Amino acid sequence: MKTTFRPRLLNGQTGDPALLVSLRWQGRALLIDLGRIDRTPAAVMLPIEAVFVSHAHMDHFMGFDQLLRLFLARDATLRLYGPEGIADCVAGKLAGYTWNLTDEYAFTIEVTEVGRELRSWRFAARRRFAREPLGTPRPFTGVVFSDPVVTVEAALLDHRIVSIAYAIRERMHLNVRPDALEAAGLVPGPWLNRLKQAIRAGAADDTPIEIPSGDRRPLGELRRSLLTITPGQKIAYVVDTLFSPANAAAIIRLVDGADLFFCESPFLEEDLEQAARRYHLTARQAGALARAARAKRLQVFHFSPRYEGRYGELVAEAQAEFGGLDVHYGELDARGAAVS
Ligand SMILES: [Zn+2]
Numbered sequence: 001m002k003t004t005f006r007p008r009l010l011n012g013q014t015g016d017p018a019l020l021v022s023l024r025w026q027g028r029a030l031l032i033d034l035g036r037i038d039r040t041p042a043a044v045m046l047p048i049e050a051v052f053v054s055h056a057h058m059d060h061f062m063g064f065d066q067l068l069r070l071f072l073a074r075d076a077t078l079r080l081y082g083p084e085g086i087a088d089c090v091a092g093k094l095a096g097y098t099w100n101l102t103d104e105y106a107f108t109i110e111v112t113e114v115g116r117e118l119r120s121w122r123f124a125a126r127r128r129f130a131r132e133p134l135g136t137p138r139p140f141t142g143v144v145f146s147d148p149v150v151t152v153e154a155a156l157l158d159h160r161i162v163s164i165a166y167a168i169r170e171r172m173h174l175n176v177r178p179d180a181l182e183a184a185g186l187v188p189g190p191w192l193n194r195l196k197q198a199i200r201a202g203a204a205d206d207t208p209i210e211i212p213s214g215d216r217r218p219l220g221e222l223r224r225s226l227l228t229i230t231p232g233q234k235i236a237y238v239v240d241t242l243f244s245p246a247n248a249a250a251i252i253r254l255v256d257g258a259d260l261f262f263c264e265s266p267f268l269e270e271d272l273e274q275a276a277r278r279y280h281l282t283a284r285q286a287g288a289l290a291r292a293a294r295a296k297r298l299q300v301f302h303f304s305p306r307y308e309g310r311y312g313e314l315v316a317e318a319q320a321e322f323g324g325l326d327v328h329y330g331e332l333d334a335r336g337a338a339v340s
């Protein structure tokens with residue numbers, strides 16, 4: 001069965017963190033973290049609708065300018081989520097350029113800070129990216145982004161500053177059975193997407209859905225005869241965090257049962273003290289967290305360059321502790337996507 005999410009680390013396991021999660025069949029994508037992205041083709045980046053930033057250390061946020069450059073002349077709204085203070089960081093970056101010729105541009109950035117509350121601001125190109133409050137603050141209850149297809153949950157971790165971990169979850173997975181489609185004498189087409197959208201939106205069973213002949217059939221009948229519905233996929237992402245009891249508990253709660261867990265492992269266990277001093281995890285700790293959270297697969301990344309030539313040891317240490325299905329170093333394509 002084909003999965004909806006197609007995740008790839010834009011800079012592989014060793015480069016700056018940037019995890020692109022493309023949503024198959026939907027022509028849209030989500031991005032977690034914003035390290036350098038200038039080696040990724042524009043066509044791959046343009047479907048991005050929302051960006052989830054862990055924290056504003058440079059290796060996680062320097063791609064902002066490149067994304068801005070790409071989207072500036074587009075009729076698009078980009079949503080950006082991050083810890084408290086991220087709106088100041090965005091404002092600071094925008095203040096570094098001159099905006100006297102963007103009055104006609106429709107591009108807008110909506111920034112939401114995730115803390116005890118969710119607080120949002122708008123930066124519109126046509127307003128020279130002046131910072132404007134957007135809506136009223138609302139309590140943060142774990143979910144930062146939600147639409148009919150996906151939800152994104154967040155956990156605030158201690159990295160001497162807040163570093164946010166994220167989990168992207170598909171609400172339900174809808175799969176069309178080709179044999180049933182053929183048996184019903186129907187051909188695939190955009191109407192199947194409309195059917196899926198209506199189901200995800202919770203439309204009633206008697207909702208009429210137009211099929212290719214122009215006839216209408218009730219949604220419930222089509223769902224029962226053509227679709228398989230299974231629990232959705234879940235991808236979790238943890239970077240730049242201390243291995244402390246509070247962080248471990250928050251990570252295990254967030255990652256719980258993830259199909260794929262992207263976890264930082266900058267250090268080997270032999271450099272445990274250095275990892276703790278830098279508020280980072282070791283590979284063994286990453287493996288232990290993945291096991292405790294019952295993740296199905298673990299992919300470690302964000303390796304310290306000090307291990308160049310020994311990166312395989314980081315993967316081996318994490319997987320040995322994890323003991324689950326693994327994604328080995330080397331089993332990645334050129335763009336850092338796990339070969340599965
Ligand atoms: Zn950091």
Ligand SMILES: [Zn+2]
Nearest residue numbers: 057059060240
């Ligand atoms: Zn980092």
